[in-house]
Amino acid sequence: MREARQTASMGDRVLLEVRDLRIGIKGYTAVGGISFSMNEGEILGIVGESGCGKSLSALSIPGLLPEAALVTGGSIRYRDRELTALPERELRKIRGREIAMIFQEPRFSLNPLIRVGKQITETLELHGERDKVLMRDRALALARSLGLPEPEKLLPLYPHQLSGGMCQRVMIAIAMIHGPRLLIADEPTTALDVSIQAQILELLAKINRETGTAILFISHDLSVIQAVCRRVLVMYAGKLVERGPVGEVFTRPAHEYTRGLLGSIPGRSSRGRPLVNIPGRVPPIEEERPPGCPFAPRCAVAVPRCRDSFPPEIAVGPGHWASCFAATGRTGAGTGDGA
Ligand SMILES: Nc1ncnc2c1ncn2[C@@H]1O[C@H](COP(=O)(O)OP(=O)(O)OP(=O)(O)O)[C@@H](O)[C@H]1O
Numbered sequence: 001m002r003e004a005r006q007t008a009s010m011g012d013r014v015l016l017e018v019r020d021l022r023i024g025i026k027g028y029t030a031v032g033g034i035s036f037s038m039n040e041g042e043i044l045g046i047v048g049e050s051g052c053g054k055s056l057s058a059l060s061i062p063g064l065l066p067e068a069a070l071v072t073g074g075s076i077r078y079r080d081r082e083l084t085a086l087p088e089r090e091l092r093k094i095r096g097r098e099i100a101m102i103f104q105e106p107r108f109s110l111n112p113l114i115r116v117g118k119q120i121t122e123t124l125e126l127h128g129e130r131d132k133v134l135m136r137d138r139a140l141a142l143a144r145s146l147g148l149p150e151p152e153k154l155l156p157l158y159p160h161q162l163s164g165g166m167c168q169r170v171m172i173a174i175a176m177i178h179g180p181r182l183l184i185a186d187e188p189t190t191a192l193d194v195s196i197q198a199q200i201l202e203l204l205a206k207i208n209r210e211t212g213t214a215i216l217f218i219s220h221d222l223s224v225i226q227a228v229c230r231r232v233l234v235m236y237a238g239k240l241v242e243r244g245p246v247g248e249v250f251t252r253p254a255h256e257y258t259r260g261l262l263g264s265i266p267g268r269s270s271r272g273r274p275l276v277n278i279p280g281r282v283p284p285i286e287e288e289r290p291p292g293c294p295f296a297p298r299c300a301v302a303v304p305r306c307r308d309s310f311p312p313e314i315a316v317g318p319g320h321w322a323s324c325f326a327a328t329g330r331t332g333a334g335t336g337d338g339a
């Protein structure tokens, strides 16, 4: 891992700026214009029910959208570069080295036929490293720093010989091998047991602290977001409905959808049950969406104009914004964070 990049001013430097991002799939709108930014070294969460467009939004950043999907508008600015305009050859250099990803099912991301040590070093080879001894040393050192016990014994094993948690640690090792500035973690703990989840979350927080790697952390689980993120984006049906500091958004939610999500934080005993108790469901992308707020049909406080146009963002607290006609700004709000 690259040494700590944290400096006093680092948290103020913008790493990623997404503006009015639109993603289409087979002619339908999956992401309908979202804007947010991320600072260097920050852990930013994205939360929302299944099908809201969290994964597509994240995948579009390093240019990893599925074949059927396409960025149809907006901009993704990473440091000084516009990623939506970058040719695949250039994107490939950024992927892995600068922006890395980990996913929900580590086992599916690993090749079952290749020893895990080789899969870690292959990433280095892919980027031009040829020295086998150096690569093995790097893999061992990285594995150790990521809490993989007895890496000498572990590296010759195949993925099926490892637990889910260990597989995810290996995936994290692969993602971190070039010391990326941005790690996109799409539901990295959803498939794991609760006790293992906590360890992986702790590991990601440690990586962030020690290397300054920013993390875009996607989860439908609010308690997980609460545990690791400083700021959160709340998505609903391809739109960003609320964003702000986690403490603010979760204690003073301004959007009825966020309130609904919060009302359904699952206790440990309810694991596996649906998370959301808001009546209705996320409309599938194939369903015609009215021009207004996509949540209006499920919303208890909707007024007629909610169905006519999507509400502009208003400041409802320090750095806390909501796209809702029913939300009201509080005194002292309005300066925002510009993010
Ligand atoms: N490869 C694909 N082909 C067709 N439709 C897709 C594809 N990938 C995603 N979609 C659709 O795009 C919408 C957004 O999907 P996305 O995977 O971004 O949601 P998500 O918020 O990540 O959900 P989850 O919490 O289930 O992971 C959904 O309606 C989904 O069905």
Ligand SMILES: [Mg+2]
Pocket (backbone or CB within 6 Å): 054, 055, 056, 186
């Ligand atoms: Mg997803």
